[in-house]
Amino acid sequence: MMNENEQQPNNEKERERIISFIQEGTVIDHIPHQKIFDLVRILALHKNTEGTVSIATNLPSKKCGKKGIIKVEGRFLTPEEVSKIAVICPHVTMNTIKEHHVSDKISLTLPKIIKNIATCNNPNCISNHERIPTVFHVLEESPLKMKCNYCEIIVHREELMIK
């Protein structure tokens, strides 16, 4: 079993010492640096009252230029939360950590229906006028193309307005 601290090449490992290691919880790595606070918001990490939450951004990365990393002590993501991450940044890597070791690599699967993650881009859509969750149907996964359940407008990933 690989130690969390052994996952990265030495130079990256050194940089990530800025962020504390976790004993048990979740590590989300290779987050595009401009998306990191979207993830903080959708996972409600700013409201986390238990366990350490470490967030770092603008870290140099061989894989994606600049990256962000989030480590959450004592929290394991629900399938719904994993789906949300798959919508926003499908290329992150996620690991579950137990006793300082990677116990599970979480694979990202895009759901067929995306519920209440993004607002509809059409200001005249009923979902922007009534207190209802937004619903999008995934038409194509790559590149992501979705249709609003209500006004039927087509939205691409780069146009997504995260709630």
Next chain:
Amino acid sequence: MFLKKDLISVKDLSKEELLFLINTAENMDQEDCSELLRGKILATLFFEPSTRTRLSFESAMKRLGGSVIGFADPKVTSSQKGESLADTIKMIEGYADIIVMRHPIEGSARLAAETAKIPVINGGDGANQHPTQTIVDLFTIKKTQGKLDELHIAMIGDLKFGRTVHSLAIALSHFRVKLYFVSPESLRMPEHILEALRKNNIIFSEHEKLEDVIPLVDIFYVTRIQKERFPDIMEYEKVRNAYIIKKETIQHAKPNMKILHPLPRVNEIHTEVDETPHAYYFQQAHHGVLVRMALLAIMIGNAHQHRNDLI
């Protein structure tokens, strides 16, 4: 039974369902249906003005022996007091057997359908969908040409913003047709509609001049060019008269060519065309009653029992 509880978008309908609806509508003026929906109530919720859709639904329901409640002016409803659409629908479902709704906000019909236990028919939701108009258009094309395949159909005018032409193009992609889109450059058919047509292997061409297509087509579907859609008034001035159809415009048309228009027209079809054998827009509006009778009969009557005989 009709495959779905509600009718919200023409995209929800299969070719078989469209044909079933059209065939049922054809039977509506041949059989005595005056008792079919006795005791049933239609609620017409018109949060936005409408003449043809509301009156043709009311006429359809009354011809089937049913009755109608509703409003044509949202100012008289609780929505003015801040009631949510979902609450309005939950209340109405206890008063009626089926709802027809027009609303200025896109997606409102889908929300109403998800909320209501009774069937909901979309009578137009903002710029989004108006499926019963599309079924009327298909019915009219079939009525005038005797078929829906092997036809050449032109759509003229505001193809960018006109929801009727978007829905009609999508519905026609179930059939073997050739489509001609005639519009100013700034009001061309949106790419997502063209993409959907390509996926269905529908052959289409785009034109700026009416003369290019008039001798070729069986159906001439005209829409109004809306002044308010032009960002530059000079652009509007350039094209405003390009698509006014007069008697001389259609002198080289095929004998079977019919002109359709969802109405209201403003000046895009000159009244002198009304007396030609090509004019069919008023009959098209009359067909609205038969199609809406068929819909009501299928959705809350027992017309579905004949489904297998009709397809």
